[in-house]
Amino acid sequence: xxxxxxxxxxxxxxxxxxxxxxxxxxxxxxxxxxxxxxxxxxxxxxxxxxxxxxxxxxxxxxxxxxxxxxxxxxxxxxxxxxxxxxxxxxxxxxxxxxxxxxxxxxxxxxxxxxxxxxxxxxxxxxxxxxxxxxxxxxxxxxxxxxxxxxxxxxxxxxxxxxxxxxxxxxxxxxxxxxxxxxxxxxxxxxxxxxxxxxxxxxxxxxxxxxxxxxxxxxxxxxxxxxxxxxxxxxxxxxxxxxxxxxxxxxxxxxxxxxxxxxxxxxxxxxxxxxxxxxxxxxxxxxxxxxxxxxxxxxxxxxxxxxxxxxxxxxxxxxxxxxxxxxxxxxxxxxxxxxxxxxxxxxxxxxxxxxxxxxxxxxxxxxxxxxxxxxxxxxxxxxxxxxxxxxxxxxxxxxxxxxxxxxxxxxxxxxxxxxxxxxx
Amino acid sequence: xxxxxxxxxxxxxxxxxxxxxxxxxxxxxxxxxxxxxxxxxxxxxxxxxxxxxxxxxxxxxxxxxxxxxxxxxxxxxxxxxxxxxxxxxxxxxxxxxxxxxxxxxxxxxxxxxxxxxxxxxxxxxxxxxxxxxxxxxxxxxxxxxxxxxxxxxxxxxxxxxxxxxxxxxxxxxxxxxxxxxxxxxxxxxxxxxxxxxxxxxxxxxxxxxxxxxxxxxxxxxxxxxxxxxxxxxxxxxxxxxxxxxxxxxxxxxxxxxxxxxxxxxxxxxxxxxxxxxxxxxxxxxxxxxxxxxxxxxxxxxxxxxxxxxxxxxxxxxxxxxxxxxxxxxxxxxxxxxxxxxxxxxxxxxxxxxxxxxxxxx
Numbered sequence: 001x002x003x004x005x006x007x008x009x010x011x012x013x014x015x016x017x018x019x020x021x022x023x024x025x026x027x028x029x030x031x032x033x034x035x036x037x038x039x040x041x042x043x044x045x046x047x048x049x050x051x052x053x054x055x056x057x058x059x060x061x062x063x064x065x066x067x068x069x070x071x072x073x074x075x076x077x078x079x080x081x082x083x084x085x086x087x088x089x090x091x092x093x094x095x096x097x098x099x100x101x102x103x104x105x106x107x108x109x110x111x112x113x114x115x116x117x118x119x120x121x122x123x124x125x126x127x128x129x130x131x132x133x134x135x136x137x138x139x140x141x142x143x144x145x146x147x148x149x150x151x152x153x154x155x156x157x158x159x160x161x162x163x164x165x166x167x168x169x170x171x172x173x174x175x176x177x178x179x180x181x182x183x184x185x186x187x188x189x190x191x192x193x194x195x196x197x198x199x200x201x202x203x204x205x206x207x208x209x210x211x212x213x214x215x216x217x218x219x220x221x222x223x224x225x226x227x228x229x230x231x232x233x234x235x236x237x238x239x240x241x242x243x244x245x246x247x248x249x250x251x252x253x254x255x256x257x258x259x260x261x262x263x264x265x266x267x268x269x270x271x272x273x274x275x276x277x278x279x280x281x282x283x284x285x286x287x288x289x290x291x292x293x294x295x296x297x298x299x300x301x302x303x304x305x306x307x308x309x310x311x312x313x314x315x316x317x318x319x320x321x322x323x324x325x326x327x328x329x330x331x332x333x334x335x336x337x338x339x340x341x342x343x344x345x346x347x348x349x350x351x352x353x354x355x356x357x358x359x360x361x362x363x364x365x366x367x368x369x370x371x372x373x374x375x376x377x378x379x380x381x382x383x384x385x386x387x388x389x390x391x392x393x394x395x396x397x398x399x400x401x402x403x404x405x406x407x408x409x410x411x412x413x414x415x416x417x418x419x420x421x422x423x
Numbered sequence: 424x425x426x427x428x429x430x431x432x433x434x435x436x437x438x439x440x441x442x443x444x445x446x447x448x449x450x451x452x453x454x455x456x457x458x459x460x461x462x463x464x465x466x467x468x469x470x471x472x473x474x475x476x477x478x479x480x481x482x483x484x485x486x487x488x489x490x491x492x493x494x495x496x497x498x499x500x501x502x503x504x505x506x507x508x509x510x511x512x513x514x515x516x517x518x519x520x521x522x523x524x525x526x527x528x529x530x531x532x533x534x535x536x537x538x539x540x541x542x543x544x545x546x547x548x549x550x551x552x553x554x555x556x557x558x559x560x561x562x563x564x565x566x567x568x569x570x571x572x573x574x575x576x577x578x579x580x581x582x583x584x585x586x587x588x589x590x591x592x593x594x595x596x597x598x599x600x601x602x603x604x605x606x607x608x609x610x611x612x613x614x615x616x617x618x619x620x621x622x623x624x625x626x627x628x629x630x631x632x633x634x635x636x637x638x639x640x641x642x643x644x645x646x647x648x649x650x651x652x653x654x655x656x657x658x659x660x661x662x663x664x665x666x667x668x669x670x671x672x673x674x675x676x677x678x679x680x681x682x683x684x685x686x687x688x689x690x691x692x693x694x695x696x697x698x699x700x701x702x703x704x705x706x707x708x709x710x711x712x713x714x715x716x717x718x719x720x721x722x723x724x725x726x727x728x729x730x731x732x733x734x735x736x737x738x739x740x741x742x743x744x745x746x747x748x749x750x751x752x753x754x755x756x757x758x759x760x761x762x763x764x765x766x767x768x769x770x771x772x773x774x775x776x777x778x779x780x781x782x783x784x
Contacts (some may be wrong), residue, residue: 068607114504231651
């Protein structure tokens with residue numbers, strides 16, 4: 001049988017990819033919108049609905065970042081509410097291992113798994129920054145290098161509690177607990193474990209413990225290389241290649257013609273990186289107010305403040321935490337050489353996230369190739385419009401995938417583990 | 424839909440204020456809550472629908488709100504689903520009943536608790552309450568690898584204060600979605616809370632916008648009332664007289680609403696052994712219970728009933744007791760679309776940050 005694709009939607013709830021200013025959007029934070037999206041996904045026979053996590057509201061120079069959609073529920077609480085309103089869709093909560101207690105989180109996840117009849121998943125993430133830690137009892141206590149060590153011990157404690165074989169104890173410098181299992185096993189035994197980290201530490205954690213990887217490698221060559229690397233790691237841990245599903249995060253832009261799809265994709269990008277966001281982006285690097293500068297004019301002529309980036313964007317990767325002044329020098333050269341305005345420069349230097357752009361038939365052909373070659377097992381889609389993007393995929397792309405025999409025509413199981421065809 | 428502005432809340436704080444009537448005539452209303460943890464029977468461990476049926480049954484019966492007991496370490500080593508998860512699961516299956524999970528403060532991150540409870544209030548459009556738990560046994564604290572705090576009452580007060588500040592950290596009109604300026608938020612209306620307590624500090628703001636009720640309805644048992652400053656104090660008593668006496672004392676010390684804890688056993692022939700928890704217990708007919716509740720309403724704003732045999736007692740309460748109280752004009756089921764605060768006659772609290780900036784202006 002042809003390999004089947006598994007689809008999820010990543011409802012991030014914050015960030016610039018979501019076009020909140022589009023009048024066709026449903027109210028993004030209302031429970032009714034979540035329920036209606038989850039039911040649409042069930043109609044589209046999706047495996048899972050994901051909620052993201054960010055434990056500090058993003059800031060721009062010490063004030064709340066005003067330009068992006070923000071404000072979201074606690075994931076497990078919201079998914080429990082969705083469990084009461086849906087019957088098939090998998091419900092995956094992103095939860096980090098740095099600012100949670102293992103027994104408490106294990107219990108809450110198992111509770112979601114129980115009330116949903118075995119449809120829960122846990123997208124395991126780590127956090128190291130002290131800026132997020134300022135919201136928690138111990139502050140920024142964990143060194144960057146040790147975050148996966150903590151995550152591994154945390155996951156092992158959670159799995160031991162879910163196995164239900166008596167008390168679980170740990171007493172290391174990273175994890176300390178003594179707890180009894182308190183929740184009965186669900187219809188799928190325990191929550192399905194998702195792992196997104198792309199670093200070596202993240203890949204090792206995935207190879208040891210994950211059921212699904214939610215990698216960032218959507219482009220064919222990168223996806224193929226990632227799958228090969230992961231399968232090698234799995235073999236080293238004595239796990240079969242089929243014991244983990246690979247669902248990279250990506251997005252989809254559909255059009256009636258290839259040209260129309262490309263045009264829409266470009267328009268979406270220009271709305272995501274709009275002139276105000278371009279100024280805000282440079283403000284992070286300049287470390288000062290640039291609101292007086294015209295986004296359609298040249299780069300600021302004033303000098304940036306010396307210090308490295310304010311970590312308060314909350315999402316700055318390690319490699320971008322240093323080398324700020326050199327980066328700004330490169331941008332100035334680039335803007336001068338190509339004659340770019342602030343907005344044009346930011347459009348040029350902001351990385352393009354991988355996206356599938358085309359007619360429903362084109363995207364379905366492309367996805368069928370990925371499935372046939374087993375470079376991925378499916379995709380986790382980030383919508384830029386809600387419900388627009390989701391309706392588009394369910395109504396236009398799903399039938400094309402079904403025609404090509406790479407997508408289910410009915411749910412055959414009841415649990416998330418069964419949807420994912422995990423052993 | 425939800426009401427958010429103060430003007431949408433026709434009920435201000437109960438007209439009688441803190442003064443109590445001395446005559447034994449019944450009060451205008453008696454709110455009736457029910458503890459549903461007992462409904463979490465053996466069968467509910469393998470079938471989540473039984474959880475849902477207990478709550479929808481309580482809603483049909485007309486209860487004001489349902490509570491869900493919880494503990495970091497379940498008594499007797501049994502199973503128990505997290506109470507907030509249970510309440511949230513019931514959120515989308517109900518439209519009028521209030522939902523009040525127990526959450527313990529010493530074994531949790533205050534930030535997570537604030538987000539969980541705020542999310543429950545959003546998912547119910549303002550029908551959520553929180554019964555503050557403060558489990559502090561060595562076994563409970565060991566689940567999170569914490570030693571017992573030196574001053575645990577101080578920490579309870581700190582966690583509750585932090586959570587209230589976090590609920591206020593987004594003003595009601597923080598989301599402006601102003602297409603012209605490209606601003607989704609008004610950054611002047613989303614606040615750091617900068618709480619520093621004895622054992623922890625929290626920066627804020629919360630990740631979740633302000634709960635529809637402003638603050639969830641907060642409940643606490645008598646022994647925590649002083650540190651929690653709840654909207655509803657739950658008082659116990661050895662019998663009806665003791666209950667009334669303690670209710671008068673709690674009201675005298677300034678509790679906005681006082682509820683009595685009452686175990687009920689309506690099933691003929693069921694074992695009549697006294698509950699080990701020292702709660703007053705009523706054993707007898709449904710009509711007799713309705714009569715007793717009528718008497719209690721002189722000193723109590725409400726009761727929380729603990730059915731001794733939930734499978735049998737809950738249907739009887741719904742079929743015979745609540746309709747009788749309704750007939751007497753003592754109790755009315757909550758209305759759909761009305762917040763729990765409104766149903767209880769509690770005012771929606773002003774946002775402390777909005778109030779502060781008004782003061783500056």
